[in-house]
Amino acid sequence: MKLLPCSAAKASSPAVQNSVEDELEMATVRHRPEALELLEAQSKFTKKELQILYRGFKNECPSGVVNEETFKEIYSQFFPQGDSTTYAHFLFNAFDTDHNGAVSFEDFIKGLSILLRGTVQEKLNWAFNLYDINKDGFITKEEMLDIMKAIYDMMGKCTYPVLKEDAPRQHVETFFQKMDKNKDGVVTIDEFIESCQKDENIMRSMQLFENVI
Numbered sequence: 001m002k003l004l005p006c007s008a009a010k011a012s013s014p015a016v017q018n019s020v021e022d023e024l025e026m027a028t029v030r031h032r033p034e035a036l037e038l039l040e041a042q043s044k045f046t047k048k049e050l051q052i053l054y055r056g057f058k059n060e061c062p063s064g065v066v067n068e069e070t071f072k073e074i075y076s077q078f079f080p081q082g083d084s085t086t087y088a089h090f091l092f093n094a095f096d097t098d099h100n101g102a103v104s105f106e107d108f109i110k111g112l113s114i115l116l117r118g119t120v121q122e123k124l125n126w127a128f129n130l131y132d133i134n135k136d137g138f139i140t141k142e143e144m145l146d147i148m149k150a151i152y153d154m155m156g157k158c159t160y161p162v163l164k165e166d167a168p169r170q171h172v173e174t175f176f177q178k179m180d181k182n183k184d185g186v187v188t189i190d191e192f193i194e195s196c197q198k199d200e201n202i203m204r205s206m207q208l209f210e211n212v213i
Contacts, residue, residue: 039106043113050109057105065102068092082156090147094130124193138186145172
């Protein structure tokens, strides 16, 4: 996919206000984001917040979309003490809702809106999608372990000096036994949501989800 840098679409007059520049750029970049009004209706951000987020997104991703490698590079800056590569891969796939290998501004905003301002139900649905790596509607023990290992790698071993190598597996065994109510070897979205809502620790972590976004 050839991408046209946003810089090529800038308004010619330096006197044009930022908000007008944003509207012009958003109308002329190769990947054209939806109108701010539509995104405002589809998310829990105000138009002003969307304008600020768009400028930040445009600075990092001038083409209007971000690919996985760029996403990993940006994400690694937030977790320099560990290896965030694998977790960033899973997170990218969760944001890339149409699975086209790129995250657009719309994808980014819709995911961020849920994670930062969504209801508990919306956040749990999003979390289930993250853990459901192959997107078949179920979470296997292996998928949960892959995510858990990625989180441990990202946080860095220095963060967990007392944990053993098999800590992620033990963590998953405990969670999976709780969640797999009918013991069929997979966790459905209903099992996942019901188990999470009954676990105070998980519910507290939902409020802090933005810490590992």
